[in-house]
Amino acid sequence: MRSTRRQFLRHTLAGATMLGAGLPPSPLLPALAARSAPPPSRKLKLLILGGTRFLGPHTVEAALARGHQMTLFNRGKTNPQLFPKLEKLRGDRYGDISALRGRTWDAVIDTFTYVPRVVERSARLLADAVGQYVVISSISVYPNYKLIGMDETAPVATLPPEQVAKVKTHRDVTGDNYGALKALCEQAAERAMPGRVTNIRPGLIVGPRDPSDRFTYWPVRVSRGGEVLAPGTPRDFVQFIDVRDLAAWIVTCVENRIVGIYNADAPAGSITMGRMLAACKDAAAGNATCTWVPADFLARHKVRPWADMPVWSPAVGDDIGFGRVSTRKAVKCGLKFRPLVDTARDTLRWFRSLPAKRRGHLRAGITPEREKQVLAAWHTHTPASAPARG
Numbered sequence: 001m002r003s004t005r006r007q008f009l010r011h012t013l014a015g016a017t018m019l020g021a022g023l024p025p026s027p028l029l030p031a032l033a034a035r036s037a038p039p040p041s042r043k044l045k046l047l048i049l050g051g052t053r054f055l056g057p058h059t060v061e062a063a064l065a066r067g068h069q070m071t072l073f074n075r076g077k078t079n080p081q082l083f084p085k086l087e088k089l090r091g092d093r094y095g096d097i098s099a100l101r102g103r104t105w106d107a108v109i110d111t112f113t114y115v116p117r118v119v120e121r122s123a124r125l126l127a128d129a130v131g132q133y134v135v136i137s138s139i140s141v142y143p144n145y146k147l148i149g150m151d152e153t154a155p156v157a158t159l160p161p162e163q164v165a166k167v168k169t170h171r172d173v174t175g176d177n178y179g180a181l182k183a184l185c186e187q188a189a190e191r192a193m194p195g196r197v198t199n200i201r202p203g204l205i206v207g208p209r210d211p212s213d214r215f216t217y218w219p220v221r222v223s224r225g226g227e228v229l230a231p232g233t234p235r236d237f238v239q240f241i242d243v244r245d246l247a248a249w250i251v252t253c254v255e256n257r258i259v260g261i262y263n264a265d266a267p268a269g270s271i272t273m274g275r276m277l278a279a280c281k282d283a284a285a286g287n288a289t290c291t292w293v294p295a296d297f298l299a300r301h302k303v304r305p306w307a308d309m310p311v312w313s314p315a316v317g318d319d320i321g322f323g324r325v326s327t328r329k330a331v332k333c334g335l336k337f338r339p340l341v342d343t344a345r346d347t348l349r350w351f352r353s354l355p356a357k358r359r360g361h362l363r364a365g366i367t368p369e370r371e372k373q374v375l376a377a378w379h380t381h382t383p384a385s386a387p388a389r390g
């Protein structure tokens with residue numbers, strides 16, 4: 001596995017292990033679907049395993065906005081103040097899940113999907129109690145981006161059984177085994193409830209409440225103004241999904257009993273770094289200018305894709321299809337996207353609502369000092385007559 005991809009996964013996991021980070025409630029915004037889709041034909045009884053960190057709260061909000069009834073199952077450790085009026089069942093996915101017994105729901109949405117054995121256990125317990133099991137998987141099931149326009153039929157990562165057996169909790173999940181474990185979680189649910197599983201493979205999930213700051217880095221950085229180090233070229237493809245669009249579509253999947261495997265991301269090739277940063281500028285106003293620095297120069301100066309320049313990775317070699325994973329299948333089934341500027345504006349607004357201590361240190365992206373150094377090196381290196389600003 002290429003180091004860029006490992007870094008991406010490591011950073012995805014960094015978010016996963018921040019469970020219980022104790023973020024204040026965000027101003028949850030009305031789900032787009034609530035405004036655009038026709039009303040559901042009937043009110044559903046839904047269960048979410050999780051529901052209180054990032055994707056979970058947005059999914060709960062989206063379901064409530066459609067008039068559905070929600071039950072949450074978790075340990076009560078992560079943001080327990082959320083949703084005081086909803087039914088909460090307590091238990092531990094690694095221990096006692098008996099609170100799930102003796103009840104029925106139309107569908108269950110599982111966000112806590114890191115260990116195949118744990119997913120299989122809940123899917124088996126719920127097999128006769130729910131009509132549909134939604135697994136929040138990941139685009140990381142694919143071991144590389146070798147194909148341009150890769151769809152759901154592409155091969156997924158694998159892991160020898162003896163290594164799977166060593167994974168007891170999500171703390172044993174690493175950048176190297178995350179994707180294969182996600183694929184095994186999908187298969188475990190399908191084994192327990194054949195033909196009744198929706199395996200959703202999101203790309204980078206962004207927006208308000210994102211604990212990782214990967215997308216957040218950009219609107220925040222642009223809002224600080226001045227010269228912004230922009231990686232590669234404005235034409236480089238990137239791909240991500242607004243958490244609220246994903247949440248609305250998860251609800252669409254349960255309302256319409258959509259089963260099968262779906263990549264859930266922006267349409268392939270629809271977002272470039274240039275478009276993304278332009279949206280950040282629109283959202284933030286201010287005086288920021290972008291200086292585009294080529295990938296090879298960044299590599300020589302040890303500026304890492306994903307970690308230092310989040311969201312971006314050069315589309316070369318095994319990553320040639322980066323930013324161009326096909327999401328046609330999900331789009332055909334109702335996945336919709338809000339304008340980029342809305343994502344940038346709302347993410348910035350949410351970030352500004354956080355306590356000063358949390359805002360003081362972004363969890364992703366290059367530090368201001370390093371950014372200055374790299375820009376200075378670039379300006380010394382390039383002739384003044386060849387400006388690359390935007």
Ligand SMILES: NC(=O)c1ccc[n+]([C@@H]2O[C@H](COP(=O)([O-])OP(=O)(O)OC[C@H]3O[C@@H](n4cnc5c(N)ncnc54)[C@H](OP(=O)(O)O)[C@@H]3O)[C@@H](O)[C@H]2O)c1
Pocket residue numbers: 012015016019020049050051052053054055056057073074075076077078079091092093094111112113136137138139201202203204205206
């Ligand atoms: N972030 C990305 O860019 C990205 C990209 C692709 C896929 N994904 C996937 O998207 C999903 C995102 O999940 P999320 O964290 O945002 O979901 P979430 O539903 O908002 O939060 C996770 C929930 O799991 C519960 N939980 C944690 N440990 C538990 C345990 N031992 N027993 C019972 N419940 C437990 C937490 O509550 P308690 O702590 O109170 O128990 C919390 O409610 C993940 O599956 C991730 O792999 C993410």
